[in-house]
Amino acid sequence: MIAYHFPPFQGSSGIQRTLKFATYLHEHGWEPLVLTITPKAYESTSANQLREIPENLVVERALGLDSARHLAIRGRYFRWMAQPDRWLSWWPGAVWSGMRMIRRHKPAAIFSTSPIATAHMIGLSLCKRSGLPWVADFRDSMTEPGYPRNPKTWEIHRKLEHETVHHCTRAVFTTEPTRQMYSQRYKDIAPSRWAVIENGFDEENFRDAELDLPAVPLSRPGQITLLHSGILYPIERNPRPFFDALAMLKHSGSINGSRLQIILRATGNDDFYRPLIAELGIGDIVRLAATLSYRDALQEMLRVDGLLLFQAASCNHQIPAKIYEYYRSGRPILGLVDPDGISAKMLSDAKARHIADIASAEDIAKTIPRFLESLSAGLEPGISKQFAMKHSRKSRTKELALLLDELAKS
Incomplete structure (x- = not known):
């Protein structure tokens, strides 16, 4: 499970989706492995939810920096250092760590979640290198008309989005309207490769x-x-x-x-x-x-x-x-x-x-x-x-487990 947002990150509800999937998947016969970024990359951290990480969960933290905070000189940095986002530096170390995890643990599937877009870059690289089925989880759409606002960033995001939906085994969205938008955008993708798993709360x-x-x-x-x-x-x-x-x-x-x-x-x-x-x-x-x-x-x-x-x-x-x-x-x-x-x-x-x-x-x-x-x-x-x-997180995790069961049988 490749995720930028993971404890001790603080400041976004995006952390809950991966954390709760990782917590409850074992109830359905799946043992997750988490590949995330080093805490130094986060602007704000808190130890409060570290205690919620399951004791036996494998968590690897690959080196990654924030271009705006760590690579800027007098507050300025080259635009290419933040494409597709400011955590591009996470990609090489995460691919290396991810392949090492794949060789060691022999997982049945890869799961990456965005935003941050670099997570899907990592998922794409690991999918190509390992041949494993890949679930690409879009918590938000990667591109829309006028978003991202910078034309060059939009172009890079659209290219990554195109590669992601064409290489992943399943593309998962958090709402049905987003699934429909992507289905219309990529009409060459079979409907069976789109799925919806909404967000939820943890009881x-x-x-x-x-x-x-x-x-x-x-x-x-x-x-x-x-x-x-x-x-x-x-x-x-x-x-x-x-x-x-x-x-x-x-x-x-x-x-x-x-x-x-x-x-x-x-x-x-x-x-x-x-x-x-x-x-x-x-x-x-x-x-x-x-x-x-x-x-x-x-x-x-x-x-x-x-x-x-x-x-x-x-x-x-x-x-x-x-x-x-x-x-x-x-x-x-x-x-x-x-x-x-x-x-x-x-x-x-x-x-x-x-x-x-x-x-x-x-x-x-x-x-x-x-x-x-x-x-x-x-x-x-x-x-x-x-x-x-x-709308509980446990019920959402069951939906993901059923999807993974499908991939494991195919």
Whole structure:
């Protein structure tokens, strides 16, 4: 299993997919071997989830550097040093380590997961050298019209994407719309080579978080607290219309900082949002908060009054991985999404009643008061646990195991 995101990495929900696959595959007769990158490559690390790595799991960490942090001179580096991404230097050492692992352990299949795109480069190289069947896991699409924005990067990503889908034995996606997009893009690929395994939540993590959960809510009396937990991209999850709506509501006297608190936890873009929040005068309502340990982040989800989900039209075929954890938390969700996207459908299926167009400050400004009123009156039930339990990481791992069983028989 070739994965950039693996403990002690901190800062992305992408870590959970590989970690939980690696944890639960043994229940289905598969013993994973993990090939990841040296922790030095990560901008942020935490030891909190290292204890979740199964004791007998083989984990190899190949040397890799971040071009922007380790290879730059006065903050500048050659563009070729970051193609297809800033961790290109991981590729040679990982291929060498991967072939050594293949010779030693004689695995039945290769699995690589992106982003980061270099992981698929490694998977491609190992597949060609070993002849083993290869599962290429696309947590996000590698290319779309206008993404990546740099034309040269787009060209390199599209070439790698083309090679990946034509050499892998199965291409796995996290949503059905993404599978359909790739199926249309590569019509020469047999439908049997595409598969969908959605993301999910881990019940064991939630049970652990609930063990010593404080009985009192996070909010002060008379106050409502809403949370967005995780990366908030300036384009793909653009919160500007949301900020504008808050400013409108504050100006009209509908909300203020004593009645409403919004926590934006670990956005990854605090420096971009901080001046915007100050400019709109909503700093008493919106708080940018630092990264927490995964356990603490789950506890925060369980204690707030409501959760915020952002997803723009440019990602209509993608589902934010955190939606499944939001489901399991049981907290009410305010969806700020494109009405025609898969995220809007997922929220509707979960019976989330308050969904606004992420691009419309006016629509958001109409929806927020209704959501707050419903929360204050105790009329917002949240997501049912029965619905949430359909989306556990254990069930997703079983889907991967069945796919691997197919490959082993062929």
